[in-house]
Amino acid sequence: MTAVDTVGQAGSERATFLLPKHAYLDAGWYAREQRELFGKVWNLVAAEIDLPEPGDVLPVQVGCHPVLLVRGTDGVIRGYLNMCRHRGMALACEAGHAGANVRCPYHGWEFAADDGSLVRIPQRSGQFADTDPNAWALLPVAVQSWAGLVFCNPDPDAAPLEEFLGELPQRIGPFDPLRLTQVARLRVPLRCNWKLYIENHIDVLHLWYLHADSLGMFDHAGFAHDWVGPHWVSDEVLRPGADRPRGAMLPIAHIPDEERDVLRANLIFPNVPTSSSETMWITYQVVPTGPETSELDIRVLGEPGSQLDAESEATLLAVLRDEDGFAVEQIQRVLRSPKFAVGPLASAHELPITRFHRLLLERLA
Numbered sequence: 001m002t003a004v005d006t007v008g009q010a011g012s013e014r015a016t017f018l019l020p021k022h023a024y025l026d027a028g029w030y031a032r033e034q035r036e037l038f039g040k041v042w043n044l045v046a047a048e049i050d051l052p053e054p055g056d057v058l059p060v061q062v063g064c065h066p067v068l069l070v071r072g073t074d075g076v077i078r079g080y081l082n083m084c085r086h087r088g089m090a091l092a093c094e095a096g097h098a099g100a101n102v103r104c105p106y107h108g109w110e111f112a113a114d115d116g117s118l119v120r121i122p123q124r125s126g127q128f129a130d131t132d133p134n135a136w137a138l139l140p141v142a143v144q145s146w147a148g149l150v151f152c153n154p155d156p157d158a159a160p161l162e163e164f165l166g167e168l169p170q171r172i173g174p175f176d177p178l179r180l181t182q183v184a185r186l187r188v189p190l191r192c193n194w195k196l197y198i199e200n201h202i203d204v205l206h207l208w209y210l211h212a213d214s215l216g217m218f219d220h221a222g223f224a225h226d227w228v229g230p231h232w233v234s235d236e237v238l239r240p241g242a243d244r245p246r247g248a249m250l251p252i253a254h255i256p257d258e259e260r261d262v263l264r265a266n267l268i269f270p271n272v273p274t275s276s277s278e279t280m281w282i283t284y285q286v287v288p289t290g291p292e293t294s295e296l297d298i299r300v301l302g303e304p305g306s307q308l309d310a311e312s313e314a315t316l317l318a319v320l321r322d323e324d325g326f327a328v329e330q331i332q333r334v335l336r337s338p339k340f341a342v343g344p345l346a347s348a349h350e351l352p353i354t355r356f357h358r359l360l361l362e363r364l365a
């Protein structure tokens with residue numbers, strides 16, 4: 001980890017805002033991201049608990065691709081393009097239970113949950129006598145899980161999720177999300193491009209100012225961060241004698257005592273911030289919903305038996321929504337001015353933004 005008090009991580013790299021203004025406004029840029037970035041990266045699409053039973057289905061959107069997650073009779077979660085091979089109807093439009101076969105609501109074709117094979121064509125002998133069912137299985141999409149989270153990559157040439165995450169699972173601190181339970185899911189609509197929220201997440205400088213009260217108990221001067229492949233990890237500790245943020249959630253039992261004063265904030269590239277404290281481990285995915293809109297999809301994990309009490313929820317949303325969300329929504333509004341321009345960036349504290357932009361531009365090239 002690198003302390004970021006004086007110099008930038010790469011030494012020679014200059015903190016520069018590399019993306020043009022239209023990257024935050026333009027429908028064409030948005031479509032290119034959907035196709036070239038989200039269509040070719042491992043996207044967080046669900047948690048395993050969203051499909052608790054064999055036969056459960058959940059439609060999700062991955063870049064331009066509608067995908068149907070299906071928990072097979074063997075318990076494995078798989079993904080198929082959510083497109084009937086007959087005329088293209090979506091096989092499911094909401095979470096539900098399909099059983100061993102997924103049945104298209106339009107003309108009743110049925111596909112096996114476990115391998116997507118076409119197992120039934122109604123009126124086959126009269127209307128589809130020449131059709132070979134073996135040629136019309138559902139189209140598979142890569143799905144893999146980590147830490148109870150389900151990821152999907154529509155790119156047929158994608159490297160495995162394990163390779164994409166690299167050493168990230170070992171760099172998130174002593175947390176085992178599989179030993180925690182989801183205690184809340186909160187969704188916050190944002191009137192801003194998704195990248196503004198991510199840039200804010202990896203901007204060290206704003207901690208002193210935007211979060212002067214809400215995070216003032218942490219020692220920002222000792223903030224340390226690092227890149228793990230395209231992912232970002234950070235930590236900072238409580239000031240000596242400062243009180244931890246209050247709340248009534250149970251402390252996480254499996255972390256060592258020295259972790260209890262640490263606040264971690266990480267980024268699973270490209271759009272999944274995570275953070276952890278003594279009582280919670282959270283993901284807050286910034287889901288793009290349009291060039292100038294997104295949605296914060298927050299999952300709060302805690303010790304089994306814990307609940308997200310009102311004070312903990314208010315503390316969490318004060319930072320993520322009322323401070324971070326508010327700031328980036330204001331930037332989005334100002335962006336529309338013809339006079340909008342980004343000035344100089346802090347040489348070290350805003351350098352992660354430069355790296356994030358490079359990672360995006362490489363994928364959009």
Ligand code: FES
Binds near residue numbers: 087107108109
């Ligand atoms: S579109 Fe699915 S059965 Fe016709």
Ligand SMILES: [Fe+2]
Binds near residue numbers: 200201206211319
């Ligand atoms: Fe923030």
